[in-house]
Amino acid sequence: MPGTGTLRARNHAFWTQAAPGWSRHADRQDEAGRPLGAAAMDWLRPKPGERILDVGCGCGGTTAELAAAAGPGGEAVGVDLAEPMVAAARRRFPRERHPGLRFVTADIETAETVTGAPFDAAFSRMALMSLADPVAGCTTIRRSLRRGGRLAATVFRDGGANPWLPAATLGAAPHVGPLPPLPMGDEPGPFAFADPGRVKRILTAAGFDAVTVQPYDVTMDAPDEGEVVAEWLIEMGPAGAAYRASAPQGRAAARAGAARLFERFREPGAGYRFPAGVWLITAATPS
Numbered sequence: 001m002p003g004t005g006t007l008r009a010r011n012h013a014f015w016t017q018a019a020p021g022w023s024r025h026a027d028r029q030d031e032a033g034r035p036l037g038a039a040a041m042d043w044l045r046p047k048p049g050e051r052i053l054d055v056g057c058g059c060g061g062t063t064a065e066l067a068a069a070a071g072p073g074g075e076a077v078g079v080d081l082a083e084p085m086v087a088a089a090r091r092r093f094p095r096e097r098h099p100g101l102r103f104v105t106a107d108i109e110t111a112e113t114v115t116g117a118p119f120d121a122a123f124s125r126m127a128l129m130s131l132a133d134p135v136a137g138c139t140t141i142r143r144s145l146r147r148g149g150r151l152a153a154t155v156f157r158d159g160g161a162n163p164w165l166p167a168a169t170l171g172a173a174p175h176v177g178p179l180p181p182l183p184m185g186d187e188p189g190p191f192a193f194a195d196p197g198r199v200k201r202i203l204t205a206a207g208f209d210a211v212t213v214q215p216y217d218v219t220m221d222a223p224d225e226g227e228v229v230a231e232w233l234i235e236m237g238p239a240g241a242a243y244r245a246s247a248p249q250g251r252a253a254a255r256a257g258a259a260r261l262f263e264r265f266r267e268p269g270a271g272y273r274f275p276a277g278v279w280l281i282t283a284a285t286p287s
């Protein structure tokens with residue numbers, strides 16, 4: 001496996017190239033992606049007045065949900081590595097209208113704590129598996145929580161439980177320019193946390209207690225328009241930047257290629273229904 005420095009640089013470059021797509025499709029991602037984090041939201045149940053950290057917050061939709069749950073006396077802080085994601089989150093949820101909501105650009109692996117620590121609880125949806133050094137990242141999360149603080153996060157299980165996930169990239173790749181390196185084995189990427197034993201070891205090494213890892217199967221619903229769904233999922237993934245840089249003909253072929261692979265997930269009249277297998281990870285800091 002490449003060294004941590006190389007993996008960190010790759011992770012930073014990856015999310016910076018993906019950010020324009022995430023920003024463009026942020027509303028759809030909030031809506032369609034909600035089931036991916038629902039189990040963690042339910043487990044965490046932010047209480048009025050609590051201060052909650054959202055790790056790898058992307059364009060801020062889940063941070064806004066956490067802030068709403070924490071109420072006027074509480075606060076939610078979203079932290080993300082990619083400045084363009086944080087800029088999009090601030091545009092979507094301006095401070096004047098969302099006083100209990102703040103966004104910070106930082107690498108959770110290299111920060112000592114997140115600005116605003118200590119928090120009562122930490123949430124993360126589909127971000128921990130991106131970490132180049134997950135023990136370092138989870139250690140920062142633990143240090144950013146108060147004693148007896150709680151963590152709830154979701155990550156993808158393996159490729160078999162998420163068969164739709166590589167389809168956008170596979171369908172688009174022949175029609176667009178070069179893609180960033182695709183992850184192998186445990187390298188940071190969608191399936192890096194597939195092994196629940198590894199997840200437990202990482203959280204325990206980071207100093208968390210009461211670590212649990214439970215499977216959840218959910219469905220991501222998307223509209224019944226192949227072109228729209230294809231563009232959304234291409235732009236969110238490794239082919240996003242190459243897709244945007246392509247000529248219109250290449251983009252159309254990429255969308256058609258992805259839509260063909262998505263066909264098996266289409267239910268006429270109901271739209272696309274993508275089965276997603278996630279781990280709900282819960283843990284607590286020592287009290």
Ligand SMILES: C[S@@+](CC[C@H](N)C(=O)[O-])C[C@H]1O[C@@H](n2cnc3c(N)ncnc32)[C@H](O)[C@@H]1O
Nearest residue numbers: 015056057058080081082107108125126127130
């Ligand atoms: C799959 S996206 C999920 C975004 C959001 N949580 C959601 O579910 O819509 C993963 C996010 O984690 C962020 N991320 C990756 N590595 C990070 C790190 N080391 N520190 C902070 N954020 C990181 C990425 O920039 C990206 O926004």
